[in-house]
Structures are given as structure tokens and as C-alpha cells.
Amino acid sequence: MDAGEDELISIGVFAARVRLSAKALRLYDRLGLLPPAYVDPVSGYRYYRPEQVERARTIVHLRHLDMPLAEVAEVVALMGRDGPAAAERVGAYWADVEARLAGQRALVDFLRARLDGRTSLMSERYTTETADVPGCTVLSLKRHVLVGELPAWIGTTLDRLHAVAAEECGGVAAAPFVVYHSEVSQESDGPAEVCVPVRDARAAREWAARHGNGVGVREEPARxxxxxxxxxxxxxxxxxxNAFEAVERWITERDLRVAGPCREVYFADWAAAGPTDxxxxxxxxxxxxSGP
Structure with missing residues (x-):
């Protein structure tokens, strides 16, 4: 061993101290999360230093939160140089977990009620109404996308089109919306279309002709x-x-006809909203x- 060998801790002792198996330590070494301080060139045996204990225990805690290893690596990389940023990254991860759990909790309640025969829950949870929406000019971007990619793509595209509308097209004229021209699931990729209504149709067309890069301009009819x-x-x-299903059922019960692809209309500030807003x-x- 090199100088300072008295400070080195064998992998067995280190594993017991940080409550990780030797197998996990070898995995974290391969991933670059927790490389040993010294590897014996003859035996291949791994040794660690006392100052690595805190890093290892942080990894253990993050994994107890079910944080993916790629995100654990991001937090660990920040630890030594920017503690507040590392803490913020953990907070952001947990906010995403809580949002997902809130949705899953609502789904569990819904499924339990459906399975035990309380079919009225559909109408109790979802109140369906109608509204007449005027026609408008929209900036739009259409893409084939699978359901797992959908949230990130919608968020990024809305940000992009909002910025263009504000800077080049006189501002956003109405709530943006996402149109599903075909099913989006784990197996089916749509396409889906993000639309942002704009105030200045002419400016929008001129901008799209110069800089569109996939972004188009079209007229959305009154509906x-x-x-x-x-x-x-x-x-x-x-x-x-379940919300889409509730609207479909409401339409059928009132002998109406679907007159176009389904959509999601985003009327609130997503970043500022809480899970129950x-x-x-x-x-x-x-x-x-009998209508048109």
C-alpha cells in the first residue's frame, strides 16, 4: 500500500460502517459514485478512507428515497462544491415524488370505489360542462411521442411557444392546449400537438416562415x-x-357527438400550482x- 495506509479501511469494515454490502460498493465503484481510495494491484482488494463515510451514507439515504442512481450521482457530484445546490436537487426530486404520489392516491381511491360497485363516483369526482370557444390563430408543434416522453415534451414546447408568442406575436391570446390526434400510450405515439393562441396572426406567420423549425401556424375553428x-x-x-372517460360517458348519455380530437387546456400557471390546484x-x- 501507499503512504497513509494506516488511514485506509478495508471494504468489509467500511461496508459495515456505512450499512452497504460489498456488492453494492463494487457497483457504486463501477458507476463512479464511490470509488475506493486504494485498490491493491495484486489482490484487487478495495480500501476506503474515513472521509468517504459521509458520502457513502448520503448515497444510502438517497437510495432509501428510491432516487435513481443517475440522480444520486448528480447530488453526490454537487456535495463537495455546492451544498445548497445539492439540497435543492433533493428537494426538487421529492416534490416530483409527492406530485406522483398525489396522482396515484387519487387513482387508488377511484379504483377502489369502482371495484366495490360505487359507480356514482365518476359523476361525483368529475363535473362535466360545455363552453363555446371562439376561433383563434395558434402557433403549433406536432410530434409523434410516447406517453413516457409526453410531460417533458409538453412542458418544453409550451415554454418555447409561449416565448415566441410573447416576443414576436403580440402575446398569448388564450389558454394553450394540447390536441391528441391519435392515442398516446406506451405503445402508440399519437401524434400530439401543442398549441398556443396568439394575438397577431400576421406576425406569427411571418415568424414561422423565417424561423419556424417545425413550428407552424394554423387557424383553430370555433368549437x-x-x-x-x-x-x-x-x-x-x-x-x-379517468377524466377523459368521464367526459366521454357524459357525451354519450346526452346523445351528443364528438366533433374533433380530444385535448387538454392548460389555463393555470403550472409552476406555481400545488398538487390539488x-x-x-x-x-x-x-x-x-343534427349539428354541423
Whole structure:
């Protein structure tokens, strides 16, 4: 061993001290999360230093939160140089977990009620109404996307189109929305279309002609929408599917006809909203059987 060998701790002793198996320590070494301080060139045996104990215990705590290893690596990389940033990263991860759990909790309540025969829960949880929405000019971006990619893609695209609308097209004229032209699931990729209504149609077309890079401009016709309002937690998959189902059932019960692809209308500030705050209308364009 090199100088300072008295400070080195064998992998067995280190594993017991930090409550990790030797197998886990070897994995974390391969991933670059917790490389040993010294590896015997002959035996390949690993040794650690006392100052690595805190890093190892932090990894253990993060894994107890079910944090993926890639995100654990991000936090650990920040530990030595920017503690507040590391703490913020943990907070952001847990906020995402709580949002997901809120959606799953609502889904569990819904499924328990459905399975034990309380079918009235559908109408109790979701109140469906209609609204007449005027036509508008929209900036839009359409893409084939699977359900796991959907939240990040919607968020990024909305930010992009909002910025263009504000800077180039006279501002945002109405709530943005996402149109599903075909099913989006783990196996089906839509396409889906993000739309942001703009105030200046001419400016939007000129901008798209110069800089569109996939972004188009189109006229969205006036529509009558049947919709139900949901919270931020309920937007998560698969809970949101129950809202779509509730609107579909309401439409059928009233002998209306679906007159276009389903959509999500985002009327609230997503970043500022909490899990139980209303943020989105799940909607279908509708008409009467004799209507246009």
C-alpha cells in the first residue's frame, strides 16, 4: 500500500460502517459514485478512507428515497462544491415524488370505489360542462411521442411557444392546449400537438416562415367543448384517463357527438400550482346529432 495506509479501511469494515454490502460498493465503484481510495494491484482488494463515510451514507439515504442512481450521482457530484445546490436537487426530486404520489392516491381511491360497485363516483369526482370557444390563430408543434416522453415534451414546447408568442406575436391570446390526434400510450405515439393562441396572426406567420423549425401556424375553428376540470395531481398518467372517460360517458348519455380530437387546456400557471390546484380542462369538441 501507499503512504497513509494506516488511514485506509478495508471494504468489509467500511461496508459495515456505512450499512452497504460489498456488492453494492463494487457497483457504486463501477458507476463512479464511490470509488475506493486504494485498490491493491495484486489482490484487487478495495480500501476506503474515513472521509468517504459521509458520502457513502448520503448515497444510502438517497437510495432509501428510491432516487435513481443517475440522480444520486448528480447530488453526490454537487456535495463537495455546492451544498445548497445539492439540497435543492433533493428537494426538487421529492416534490416530483409527492406530485406522483398525489396522482396515484387519487387513482387508488377511484379504483377502489369502482371495484366495490360505487359507480356514482365518476359523476361525483368529475363535473362535466360545455363552453363555446371562439376561433383563434395558434402557433403549433406536432410530434409523434410516447406517453413516457409526453410531460417533458409538453412542458418544453409550451415554454418555447409561449416565448415566441410573447416576443414576436403580440402575446398569448388564450389558454394553450394540447390536441391528441391519435392515442398516446406506451405503445402508440399519437401524434400530439401543442398549441398556443396568439394575438397577431400576421406576425406569427411571418415568424414561422423565417424561423419556424417545425413550428407552424394554423387557424383553430370555433368549437363547443364538453370538459371537466382537473387538478395538477390528476394530470398525471394514468389518472387523467379517468377524466377523459368521464367526459366521454357524459357525451354519450346526452346523445351528443364528438366533433374533433380530444385535448387538454392548460389555463393555470403550472409552476406555481400545488398538487390539488385546478390547472387543466380535459375536453372534447362536441355537436348535436343534427349539428354541423
Amino acid at each position: 363547443r367543448l364538453a370538459y371537466t376540470r382537473i387538478t395538477k395531481a390528476e394530470v398525471a398518467q394514468p389518472m387523467i384517463l 385546478p390547472v387543466c380542462d380535459v375536453a372534447y369538441p362536441v355537436r348535436t346529432p
